[in-house]
Amino acid sequence: SQKIEQNSEALNIQEGKTATLTCNYTNYSPAYLQWYRQDPGRGPVFLLLIRENEKEKRKERLKVTFDTTLKQSLFHITASQPADSATYLCAPNTGGFKTIFGAGTRLFVKA
Amino acid sequence: DAGVIQSPRHEVTEMGQEVTLRCKPISGHDYLFWYRQTMMRGLELLIYFNNNVPIDDSGMPEDRFSAKMPNASFSTLKIQPSEPRDSAVYFCASSYQGELGYYGYTFGSGTRLTVV
Numbered sequence: 758s759q760k761i762e763q764n765s766e767a768l769n770i771q772e773g774k775t776a777t778l779t780c781n782y783t784n785y786s787p788a789y790l791q792w793y794r795q796d797p798g799r800g801p802v803f804l805l806l807i808r809e810n811e812k813e814k815r816k817e818r819l820k821v822t823f824d825t826t827l828k829q830s831l832f833h834i835t836a837s838q839p840a841d842s843a844t845y846l847c848a849p850n851t852g853g854f855k856t857i858f859g860a861g862t863r864l865f866v867k868a
Numbered sequence: 869d870a871g872v873i874q875s876p877r878h879e880v881t882e883m884g885q886e887v888t889l890r891c892k893p894i895s896g897h898d899y900l901f902w903y904r905q906t907m908m909r910g911l912e913l914l915i916y917f918n919n920n921v922p923i924d925d926s927g928m929p930e931d932r933f934s935a936k937m938p939n940a941s942f943s944t945l946k947i948q949p950s951e952p953r954d955s956a957v958y959f960c961a962s963s964y965q966g967e968l969g970y971y972g973y974t975f976g977s978g979t980r981l982t983v984v
Contacts, residue, residue, distance in 0.1 A: 788970075800977055854916065854923070
């Protein structure tokens with residue numbers, strides 16, 4: 758069955774460092790993959806979408822890579838700030854517009 | 869645009885009662901999704917619509933759940949009868965498919981449902 762794995766443990770980093778979050782998927786080949794941020798008590802907020810023919814995508818301090826051979830996406834936040842502390846969700850599509858979400862990785866950035 | 873609007877924000881109901889959750893997508897978005905989020909199962913896709921037509925309802929847990937989209941600006945998710953295990957946060961999201969393909973989803977603030 759289709760499976761998505763994200764770092765199950767929380768990631769703690771120091772302000773100013775680069776945070777790297779991992780998303781691995783198995784048993785299917787998504788045409789695109791999305792990353793979302795979710796704060797407690799709120800809905801997920803869309804950050805980036807990367808398509809299967811794109812290796813890398815950037816938006817301000819965010820960078821996403823998509824390796825269809827490894828079946829993996831990496832999400833980087835450079836020069837991290839305490840305000841970046843949140844849960845980050847990986848969401849590969851499973852066919853057409855249907856998308857399933859990983860369990861998320863909690864990121865804590867310490868000042 | 870005000871974003872995706874869901875109502876109510878919180879709902880507490882007794883087991884066996886009917887619950888109706890409401891969603892207004894972003895104008896111009898032709899895809900609408902209903903998700904449910906719990907600590908144990910994370911975000912689960914229940915059903916999604918394209919141009920008001922249900923495309924995939926394989927995530928709807930039981931016949932007690934039903935969803936409708938009578939027009940492009942309104943959708944409902946109904947649970948009848950409700951059970952304690954239905955307690956969760958229910959999110960509605962909308963999106964569109966443009967010239968470059970797919971785009972990200974915009975989520976509403978969610979409805980926190982508690983069935984006692």
